[in-house]
Amino acid sequence: MSFTNNIADITRSIVDSSPAHYIMKVQSFSLLAKNSIERYESGNFEAGGYKWKLALYPNGNKMKNVTDHISLYLVLDDTSSLHHGREIYVYFRLFLHDQKNDNYLVVQDTVRKERRFHKMKVERGFDRFISLKEFNLASKNYLVGDTCAFGAEVFVCNETSTGKGECLVMMKETIKYKHCYQFDYLSELESECYDSKPFNAGNYEWKMKLYPNGKDDELGNYVSLYLALADPSTLSPGSKIYAQIILRIIGQKQGMNHSGQANYWFSASSHENGSSRFMPICNFTNECLGYVVRDSCCAEAEIIILGVVDAFP
Template identity: 55%
Template sequence: MKLIGVTCISTIQQIAMDRIFDDKDGIIRYSSDAPPTHYTVKMQSFSLLLKNAVEKYESGEFEAGGYKWKLVLYPSGNKSKNVKEHISLCLVIADASALCRGWEVYAVVRLFLLDQKKDKYLIVQDALGRERRFHGLKLEWGCDQYIPLTVFNDASNGYLVEDSCVFGAEVFVCKETITGKGECLSMIKDAPTCKHVWKVEGFSKLNEECYESKVFIAGDHKWKIQLYPKGRRLGTGTHCSLYLALADFTTLVPGSKIYAEFTLRILDQVQAKHIGGKAKYWFSASQQQYGWPRFMSLTYLNLPSAGCLVKDACLVEAEVTVLGISSAL
């Protein structure tokens, strides 16, 4: 396959066009003598794409209107959209991750296929000549049924001659905006639950305000248990306080949130009658911990019959299930 880059021009030339027919999906097909001004893809031995089961071909990147683009061709139809017996062709904005958050680009897009017998191009674009909107959730625009394979493969139509063909694209950026706000929520199906047990020894000798467990992983994020042996806030002096906290909150992308269901327990080491608290909470960089300042009274904790302290050691257990993640667009 041979790729031919074409220089971008700043104005749209007036061209003589022979209108062919309107498409019910809001696109129009017509023919033109003028070649695509921005990019051309010449394909040789096209039949080998089908023979070798190549489902998708992406061109190299090209620049138009200050943005990078690429053509994407599906030789036997875009299977993800259940397209058969057609060539699918679309334009994709490339390297979208490098663009500013909240970006939007409005562009007039034309897709080309050369009729080599008539030296004219079959062009597809919006039926009303409207610009197409590209953004973080819509990176492409095109035609799933660009041309039937029966028409394309018939050499008398001029599109495939000596097993070679030529496709192309024009992109004219009309407007750019940055919304600056937006988010994407991804809920997790059949999310796994992670269990972590922390043995706290020498409980009666703990003098620091807060102690933390080793870091453990749940839902691809790092967590830790926080224990305040003499209480915190409303529980100071009367209760022990227990919290679950994100251990990697400083690495979160700004605006990200993690929705987790969790249970914290102080295990009864004698009768297995565990005391626990269960909650669901949106964790984030600004709200990285959640729990109970009055988790268990110190009076109950120190009762021998409660089984919470054995040989001055307690077992603290966390069960964490990450149910969803919300991130900024």
């Protein structure tokens, strides 16, 4: 025995067969609302290689402004194996038992028979699964002795990958990291650049890069100073760090510091940021200003991590 009733893209029918994958029996149904249980989640069950559960709102999903119906949803329970960008297309039906006639009211989607589940959308179903008025009718036999039973059938039809993506997280609370390093034996420098020892800031390893004789077009005119990721290969492709940095060369005689501040994006392909025109070489080497004392200078970096982008496959 069966009938079909289509209302607002939802198909309701009566079938004799019980749900293939899960039955959730609820005794003392009226006590759910009396005990302020607005949402009840079943135990999990497996179908199509994934774990699922049912989410029941006995007096309607208030977040969807539903008050006069029972809301019932299918929920993807374990997303650990479902990477970002991975999608599951699922055909499912949700059931309500007619206890006298031993058949089931089946509710399913009419237009989109296959529903899409992914990491950011793990719940699908029906805000208005059945009206409370119909559910409580004695003639319908859904609620007998304050007991009822819901069920689910779940069939995974297809799995796809939507490609690459990213998640940007801006920091609500920031921490300032400060690190000072002394560059020695500047006159004995054989390469164009001095690297500080790596240091940690915000769970990332950094280093300062000092070019005492300048870099690129500023060679011979300006001291160049940069902040860089110590090992860019540890940052996955597509991942980025947005940071506010202050670079500073400390005056060792008169207490005068020379600094510059800017916000930069750091990534595996853009792992070094700073200024090629940080300070005129004539000021840097001026003994009276005291930036270089006994062939050494002190540089300082302040770092505030403002945001992080994590790439996902």
